[in-house]
Amino acid sequence: MVAIESLSITDYPRIGGEDVKHTQFLLSFETEFPPILVHRSTMGVIDGVHRLRVAMLRGQREIAVHFFDGSEADAFVLAVQSNAGHGLPLTLADRTAAASRIVQSHPHWSDRAIARVSGLSPKTVAAIRRRSTADTPPSNSRMGQDGRVRPINATAGRELAGRLITANPDMPLRKVAKEAGISIGTAHDVRERLASGRDPVPESKRRGAGARAGGQRAKEDTQQLPVRPASLAAVQDRARNPAILVRRLLRDPSLRSTETGRTLLRLLDAQAQVVQRWDRLVNGVPQHCSETIADLAGEYARFWLEFAATSRATGHDGERKISG
Known part of the structure; x- marks a missing residue:
């Protein structure tokens, strides 16, 4: 319980402020409301402005609160998320203004992550980002809804991973992924592509000027990379590509001729498909x-x-x- 006079309403995601009709609606209820959410360091109300107003109209001097310990920027994000998720919905203008501010305060967040908080579509957030950050150098990575940081352009990361694997075939995939700024699933795919003699970057990912620019940056970043000579055969030997191994087994008559063998082949083939689609499956x-x-x-x-x-x-x- 804290004194109502100690609270402030200074950083509110509703452009129009308090909605008097909603306050009167809440005032008609005689039950106690849940605690409001307050930013501890500033004593600003994050969520519960209308409940606070009702308490004031009822003549209360104290109100139950939950405290949030974090930055002011994170407190605003929480205010937007809380008000967009329950109670009186934020207007489109409120959500658009909030997304514009979050793009500035959290530029490393993905469009989808900001969209989820603000209640807008990822495309709308992308348009807001272009308008809001026109004069700001773009970042090469974004944080998604799951908290993982991923490169915006995966071409550069794939090329760097390809160089790392070729130079150091014994390097653990986790280390490759970390140094190249990609997921472990993507690093695994790069290794498989190298093992089968293909380019580490699929042709579809090379299209567009942005992809070409990203690829050039990767080459520049890896010019000083210490390289240990290694043949493609050495990479192939260490890769143990599951898809290739399964294809070999599919030609084995001792497996194909029995129901148990065919069941086992189907299971192994399904697992190979999982490995190849690892990134999309994890992200989904x-x-x-x-x-x-x-x-x-x-x-x-x-x-x-x-x-x-x-x-x-x-x-x-x-x-x-x-x-x-």
């Missing part, structure tokens, strides 16, 4: 079921590890069977 996980999907992935991973160990043992002694 809805937040509300991410924990369930993660648990399932862990269970399946443990199953495949047991399968691998049992399969090797069966192959060696010809007697052990896989338990289900």
Whole structure:
């Protein structure tokens, strides 16, 4: 409980301020309202201005609050997100003005992340960004809704990853991804493309002047990269491309001739498809079921590890069977 007179309403996402009709509507209820949200360092109201006004009209001197500890810029983002998600909706003008401000205060956020907070479409946010940051040098990366930072132009990162893998075939993919500024899934795809003799950057990603400029920057950034000579064969040997291995197995008559073998081939082929689409699959996980999907992935991973160990043992002694 804090004194009402200690609170301020100075940084409010509603351009028109308090909506008197909404205040009167809330005043008609005799029940207690949930605590309002307050920025601790400034004592500014983040969410609950109308509830605060009702408390004042009721003659209350104190009101229940939850405190937010963070920057003023983050407090404004929370105010927009809170007011856009419940209670009296923000108007289009409110949301547009809020998005313009968030683009300035959080330039590293993706259009989709800002759109989710402000209640606008990603295309609208992109247009606001172009107007708001016309004189600001563009950033090469953005933070998405999941908090992960990704490059705007993946061409540069793919080319750098290709050089890193070619120069150091034994380098762990996690390190490649970190140094190239790409996801592990993208690094895996780059390694697979190199292993099959293809360019690390798909032709579709090279189109456009922006992609070409990004590719040139990657080349400039890697001119001083220490290179250890390595042949394509060495890269291919270490890559162990799942898709290539599955294609070999698909031609094996001992597997194709039995129902169990065909089932196993279908499962392995599906896993190869998962690896090839790793980036899109990870990025497409809805937040509300991410924990369930993660648990399932862990269970399946443990199953495949047991399968691998049992399969090797069966192959060696010809007697052990896989338990289900």
